[in-house]
Amino acid sequence: MTADILPGPDLFDRLVAEARPDWAAYVDHAFVRGMGDGTLPQECFRHYLVQDYLFLIHFARAYALAIYKGRDLREMRSALGGLKAILDVEMDLHVGLCAGWGLSAAELEQAAEAKATMAYTRYVLETGLRGDLLDLHVALSPCVIGYAEIGRRLAALPGALDESNPYRVWIAEYAGDTYQEVARAARETLDRLAADGMTPARFPKLLTVFRQACRLEADFWEMGTTLAG
Numbered sequence: 015m016t017a018d019i020l021p022g023p024d025l026f027d028r029l030v031a032e033a034r035p036d037w038a039a040y041v042d043h044a045f046v047r048g049m050g051d052g053t054l055p056q057e058c059f060r061h062y063l064v065q066d067y068l069f070l071i072h073f074a075r076a077y078a079l080a081i082y083k084g085r086d087l088r089e090m091r092s093a094l095g096g097l098k099a100i101l102d103v104e105m106d107l108h109v110g111l112c113a114g115w116g117l118s119a120a121e122l123e124q125a126a127e128a129k130a131t132m133a134y135t136r137y138v139l140e141t142g143l144r145g146d147l148l149d150l151h152v153a154l155s156p157c158v159i160g161y162a163e164i165g166r167r168l169a170a171l172p173g174a175l176d177e178s179n180p181y182r183v184w185i186a187e188y189a190g191d192t193y194q195e196v197a198r199a200a201r202e203t204l205d206r207l208a209a210d211g212m213t214p215a216r217f218p219k220l221l222t223v224f225r226q227a228c229r230l231e232a233d234f235w236e237m238g239t240t241l242a243g
């Protein structure tokens with residue numbers, strides 16, 4: 015089924031097309047819908063957000079690995095942009111929201127890591143350590159491009175950004191121009207790497223990584239929903 019897929023543009027779209035059920039289970043998870051209509055219990059969101067802070071620490075390490083694996087300055091600078099977006103922008107959202115609940119950044123950093131957090135972050139890092147830059151960026155792509163899609167979808171729902179929705183700040187962050195631009199750059203990086211000598215035989219291997227990352231994203235929402243440690 016995938017053997018005739020040739021390298022070229024829109025690698026991300028082709029991955030999503032082949033991984034539809036896993037992608038849908040991730041971007042349309044009950045946790046996501048609960049943020050959209052404001053019905054998600056706050057306890058679940060808090061558990062998720064603390065774990066997501068720990069997730070982002072390791073995610074920043076994965077971008078640092080992408081800098082290390084960059085083959086020229088352009089690739090290194092592009093990965094540095096991703097690293098800065100996490101450390102300087104995205105984590106501020108978590109720190110700001112948690113401060114509202116009386117949780118400091120230092121306390122966040124000390125929180126015990128849930129197994130779903132470990133599984134996902136270490137899978138991405140391991141994939142990048144074992145493989146090349148394309149493997150690493152495919153493993154990273156459901157996170158960045160997926161959250162941009164989730165943010166956009168939720169922001170389009172009637173009332174999602176109203177004062178009455180406790181999750182409007184989260185939605186606005188990921189639907190906002192800054193994050194959408196990070197996701198656009200991630201797509202471009204995938205296309206550039208794929209155009210650089212990716213063989214058709216590579217696609218099924220990348221699809222395996224992509225599907226695994228989508229499943230781990232869905233597990234992450236599930237961890238928030240069930241308050242799993």
Ligand SMILES: Cc1ncc(CO)c(N)n1
Pocket residue numbers: 066069070104156157158161231234
């Ligand atoms: C689990 C997870 N996936 C993706 C993102 C987007 O960066 C995030 N903050 N957390």
